[in-house]
Amino acid sequence: xxxxxxxxxxxxxxxxxxxxxxxxxxxxxxxxxxxxxxxxxxxxxxxxxxxxxxxxxxxxxxxxxxxxxxxxxxxxxxxxxxxxxxxxxxxxxxxxxxxxxxxxxxxxxxxxxxxxxxxxxxxxxxxxxxxxxxxxxxxxxxxxxxxxxxxxxxxxxxxxxxxxxxx
Amino acid sequence: xxxxxxxxxxxxxxxxxxxxxxxxxxxxxxxxxxxxxxxxxxxxxxxxxxxxxxxxxxxxxxxxxxxxxxxxxxxxxxxxxxxxxxxxxxxxxxxxxxxxxxxxxxxxxxxxxxxxxxxxxxxxxxxxxxxxxxxxxxxxxxxxxxxxxxxxxxxxxxxxxxxxxxxxxxxxxxxxxxxxxxxxxxxxxxxxxxxxxxxxxxxxxxxxxxxxxxxxxxxxxxxxxxxxxxxxxxxxxxxxxxxxxxxxxxxxxxxxxxxxxxxxxxxxxxxxxxxxxxxxxxxxxxxxxxxxxxxxxxxxxxxxxxxxxxxxxxxxxxxxxxxxxxxxxxxxxxxxxxxxxxxxxxxxxxxxxxxxxxxxxxxxxxxxxxxxxxxxxxxxxxxxxxxxxxxxxxxxxxxxxxxxxxxxxxxxxxxxxxxxxxxxxxxxxxxxxxxxxxxxxxxxxxxxxxxxxxxxxxxxxxxxxxxxxxxxxxxxxxxxxxxxxxxxxxxxxxxxxxxxxxxxxxxxxxxxxxxxxxxxxxxxxxxxxxxxxxxxxxxxxxxxxxxxxxxxxxxxxxxxxxxxxxxxxxxxxxxxxxxxxxxxxxxxxxxxxxxxxxxxxxxxxxxxxxxxxxxxxxxxxxxxxxxxxxxxxxxxxxxxxxxxxxxxxxxxxxxxxxxxxxxxxxxxxxxxxxxxxxxxxxxxxxxxxxxxxxxxxxxxxxxxxxxxxxxxxxxxxxxxxxxxxxxxxxxxxxxxxxxxxxxxxxxxxxxxxxxxxxxxxxxxxxxxxxxxxxxxxxxxxxxxxxxxxxxxxxxxxxxxxxxxxxxxxxxx
Numbered sequence: 001x002x003x004x005x006x007x008x009x010x011x012x013x014x015x016x017x018x019x020x021x022x023x024x025x026x027x028x029x030x031x032x033x034x035x036x037x038x039x040x041x042x043x044x045x046x047x048x049x050x051x052x053x054x055x056x057x058x059x060x061x062x063x064x065x066x067x068x069x070x071x072x073x074x075x076x077x078x079x080x081x082x083x084x085x086x087x088x089x090x091x092x093x094x095x096x097x098x099x100x101x102x103x104x105x106x107x108x109x110x111x112x113x114x115x116x117x118x119x120x121x122x123x124x125x126x127x128x129x130x131x132x133x134x135x136x137x138x139x140x141x142x143x144x145x146x147x148x149x150x151x152x153x154x155x156x157x158x159x160x161x162x163x164x165x166x167x
Numbered sequence: 168x169x170x171x172x173x174x175x176x177x178x179x180x181x182x183x184x185x186x187x188x189x190x191x192x193x194x195x196x197x198x199x200x201x202x203x204x205x206x207x208x209x210x211x212x213x214x215x216x217x218x219x220x221x222x223x224x225x226x227x228x229x230x231x232x233x234x235x236x237x238x239x240x241x242x243x244x245x246x247x248x249x250x251x252x253x254x255x256x257x258x259x260x261x262x263x264x265x266x267x268x269x270x271x272x273x274x275x276x277x278x279x280x281x282x283x284x285x286x287x288x289x290x291x292x293x294x295x296x297x298x299x300x301x302x303x304x305x306x307x308x309x310x311x312x313x314x315x316x317x318x319x320x321x322x323x324x325x326x327x328x329x330x331x332x333x334x335x336x337x338x339x340x341x342x343x344x345x346x347x348x349x350x351x352x353x354x355x356x357x358x359x360x361x362x363x364x365x366x367x368x369x370x371x372x373x374x375x376x377x378x379x380x381x382x383x384x385x386x387x388x389x390x391x392x393x394x395x396x397x398x399x400x401x402x403x404x405x406x407x408x409x410x411x412x413x414x415x416x417x418x419x420x421x422x423x424x425x426x427x428x429x430x431x432x433x434x435x436x437x438x439x440x441x442x443x444x445x446x447x448x449x450x451x452x453x454x455x456x457x458x459x460x461x462x463x464x465x466x467x468x469x470x471x472x473x474x475x476x477x478x479x480x481x482x483x484x485x486x487x488x489x490x491x492x493x494x495x496x497x498x499x500x501x502x503x504x505x506x507x508x509x510x511x512x513x514x515x516x517x518x519x520x521x522x523x524x525x526x527x528x529x530x531x532x533x534x535x536x537x538x539x540x541x542x543x544x545x546x547x548x549x550x551x552x553x554x555x556x557x558x559x560x561x562x563x564x565x566x567x568x569x570x571x572x573x574x575x576x577x578x579x580x581x582x583x584x585x586x587x588x589x590x591x592x593x594x595x596x597x598x599x600x601x602x603x604x605x606x607x608x609x610x611x612x613x614x615x616x617x618x619x620x621x622x623x624x625x626x627x628x629x630x631x632x633x634x635x636x637x638x639x640x641x642x643x644x645x646x647x648x649x650x651x652x653x654x655x656x657x658x659x660x661x662x663x664x665x666x667x668x669x670x671x672x673x674x675x676x677x678x679x680x681x682x683x684x685x686x687x688x689x690x691x692x693x694x695x696x697x698x699x700x701x702x703x704x705x706x707x708x709x710x711x712x713x714x715x716x717x718x719x720x721x722x723x724x725x726x727x728x729x730x731x732x733x734x735x736x737x738x739x740x741x742x743x744x745x746x747x748x749x750x751x752x753x754x755x756x757x758x759x760x761x762x763x764x765x766x767x768x769x770x771x772x773x774x775x776x777x778x779x780x781x782x783x784x785x786x787x788x789x790x791x792x793x794x795x796x797x798x799x800x801x802x803x804x805x806x807x808x809x810x811x812x813x814x815x816x817x818x819x820x821x822x823x824x825x826x827x828x829x830x831x832x833x834x835x836x837x838x839x840x841x842x843x844x845x846x847x848x849x850x851x852x853x854x855x856x857x858x859x860x861x862x863x864x865x866x867x868x869x870x871x872x873x874x875x876x877x878x879x880x881x882x883x884x885x886x887x888x889x890x891x892x893x894x895x896x897x898x899x900x901x902x903x904x905x906x907x908x909x910x911x912x913x914x915x916x917x918x919x920x921x922x923x924x925x926x927x928x929x930x931x932x933x934x935x936x937x938x939x940x941x942x943x944x945x946x947x948x949x950x951x952x953x954x955x956x957x958x959x960x961x962x963x964x965x966x967x968x969x970x971x972x973x974x975x976x977x978x979x
Binding site for chain 1: 332333334335336337338339346347348350353
């Protein structure tokens with residue numbers, strides 16, 4: 001195992017990663033969870049994140065980049081403080097998912113994969129988030145919001161703006 | 168594995184169980200198309216072109232991943248299969264540009280062939296094509312994104328084959344692309360305001376070679392010509408000691424014919440699939456405008472003047488004859504090259520010994536082949552072929568750095584480890600990249616090879632001076648001793664006594680085979696052919712005739728001076744002392760290589776046969792413009808002792824082969840050319856008029872030719888006349904003509920006479936610098952490499968390498 005000095009992660013996360021690489025039959029299997037955890041902490045997958053993860057797993061940077069670019073939930077640019085992910089897959093679409101998405105767009109003044117000027121919100125159109133029973137649904141960071149209507153969305157966004165929505 | 172019988176298209180085929188169906192069919196003459204499948208690489212099953220119908224299996228199966236088992240029934244050309252392949256082609260062509268008329272691959276494109284075969288003239292896809300600009304990833308690798316069909320061959324050959332992992336696949340779905348390892352935002356290379364991704368790798372160009380379409384193209388060849396406009400000549404690469412076969416694409420020009428492309432089209436060579444950057448790109452020195460194309464003679468005022476061939480050769484002949492007669496042959500030195508053919512090397516030493524009457528002849532020795540041959544004297548089947556590096560089950564490598572100096576050896580070793588589970592043991596003073604494939608790596612202390620060899624041969628006290636970590640040493644030695652039939656590869660750092668002791672250690676292991684890795688196309692041949700002051704061809708020691716072994720045919724026939732001559736360093740010492748009247752240099756640059764003071768040659772008549780105005784040529788009184796290895800015919804012997812045929816590919820008006828020049832100079836000196844090059848109807852028939860060994864004998868050469876069913880050669884410029892003599896006289900060169908002329912390699916073992924005293928090695932121990940490993944890298948090739956524009960581009964590119972080198976990262 002590579003010993004990492006000067007890790008860019010918090011001591012807790014670094015410790016978690018040290019453990020993570022030991023629990024899979026092959027070290028590189030830890031790649032996707034590591035990328036997700038790192039993104040949560042850093043906010044996005046930066047060059048420094050790529051390099052440290054590659055080092056931890058004895059991979060080439062290129063291999064990390066290849067995996068990283070495959071998954072749409074991994075991003076290489078900072079998102080807003082609240083990343084709004086609106087589902088437009090079949091159930092949500094039938095129940096007005098696009099209406100919700102369009103509402104978010106006009107409300108926030110940004111499009112897909114864009115971030116507001118104040119860095120508070122970013123918006124993404126995503127595939128199924130597994131909340132079909134309560135469609136239309138959206139996910140803000142790791143919080144789910146279901147049975148949405150434009151009015152409800154306004155309320156939710158206002159909550160986040162006021163700092164109340166964040167858990 | 169046990170054989171099984173399967174049925175393909177109603178035909179019964181027997182093959183070992185577990186063989187891939189696509190290979191079984193290939194062997195039985197049933198063609199199954201595939202883009203992603205490439206023999207020896209991991210399986211991808213990405214292109215779906217090889218689908219076949221298997222009985223009792225609901226879906227079509229990919230032949231490239233199906234392992235055969237008893238009783239299977241397959242159909243490979245049913246309408247269903249053909250329709251499926253056609254649909255796959257339509258998918259591939261959906262965004263593939265139809266720029267075949269300008270594409271480099273046009274005429275050699277697998278996609279083009281398949282489209283032609285399956286007739287996908289129309290497509291369901293009417294979407295506009297998504298065009299992207301081509302990208303320059305390095306001086307030699309260009310990527311044309313829309314042409315890529317995502318077969319992943321390049322990704323696999325780079326990672327698995329080259330251990331470079333410089334290519335990957337990024338993004339998903341229809342936006343998937345092949346990406347190089349330096350992303351655009353980190354490369355620092357900006358063109359027209361756009362950041363460009365770069366490829367940080369060994370630049371071997373294997374990705375270009377395996378690309379089934381024209382997505383990856385070569386910086387030297389792209390948009391220059393069409394495949395069918397070239398003549399394709401398979402010859403031997405002039406660069407390193409591996410002696411790979413390379414196919415040169417040549418095209419006529421107004422002053423000869425130029426080489427446009429070097430590639431590995433002919434996969435029948437000793438190198439199999441492989442060719443490195445030098446073979447692929449570094450032929451361009453031949454087309455250089457800096458080449459000398461007229462004989463130059465230094466005038467009284469010190470200037471060089473272009474003169475006619477007749478004038479230059481007469482002058483050289485007259486002057487050399489005069490100096491030989493006035494100051495003796497011993498005052499003349501001869502230096503040969505490492506890229507001459509065997510025939511030229513042999514002719515040069517024969518000319519030196521019989522016409523110039525001197526044994527002062529040497530060449531730049533890149534490895535100690537003399538000690539190697541002597542250490543193996545009296546053994547049989549102990550020398551390895553390059554082919555053995557692919558099949559050996561266990562390999563010990565002491566010294567050397569094949570990744571940089573012998574890329575084909577490195578490729579073969581990696582392949583042997585990957586596909587055959589070969590065990591690789593490496594002992595080296597540097598952390599060479601091949602240690603990533605090694606089962607055991609021993610980091611030898613600086614200058615520690617001698618101690619290591621001593622330890623291996625049983626001197627436990629030298630352990631601490633061999634390595635820092637003594638504990639690893641004994642298990643390393645035990646592991647090697649336990650191997651059967653290991654291959655022992657020796658780097659050129661080991662010379663003289665060290666080399667001999669290492670071979671002695673290896674000889675105790677049953678079935679061990681050896682190879683000594685030198686550099687340049689014919690370093691081994693130069694030594695074998697006797698470009699040495701103390702050895703005749705075939706390593707028979709020069710000395711009074713009665714001291715020669717009974718069967719030393721060379722010594723018997725050579726009217727050479729019986730006193731050993733001066734070696735490379737002594738020749739220049741003699742020059743400095745004013746004792747050297749003339750120096751004849753054929754394709755070598757000793758002034759730069761050995762750091763000779765140019766002033767030492769001021770009173771010496773210097774004749775140089777060279778392509779370029781090198782440091783040595785700059786001092787010459789006469790420069791004769793020479794052809795290079797790509798412009799002549801003959802044979803070369805690689806580091807391993809594999810003999811291969813060199814075929815004339817290119818041509819340049821104004822130059823002549825070294826062979827022709829040597830013959831012409833001998834003629835101008837008044838020598839009997841028939842004695843030098845046996846041509847025509849025999850050299851002489853001695854009916855007892857003379858005394859000596861040959862008294863009363865008919866012409867031995869003519870007798871030998873008749874006995875071997877060979878015709879007399881018609882021209883004194885025919886290298887095969889000398890090849891006949893080599894085959895007749897040089898121990899170990901009992902070659903097979905048909906094998907040579909078919910363009911195949913054959914392995915020859917040097918056959919030195921055993922050394923009982925230590926005199927044979929003492930010369931080396933006195934002057935270690937006589938053996939001067941070339942230490943070339945991937946992007947240098949001695950003096951010649953300086954004249955390759957592409958190699959110098961690659962050197963500059965290398966200096967900008969952006970990523971940590973692979974050889975400094977630990978293996979997975």
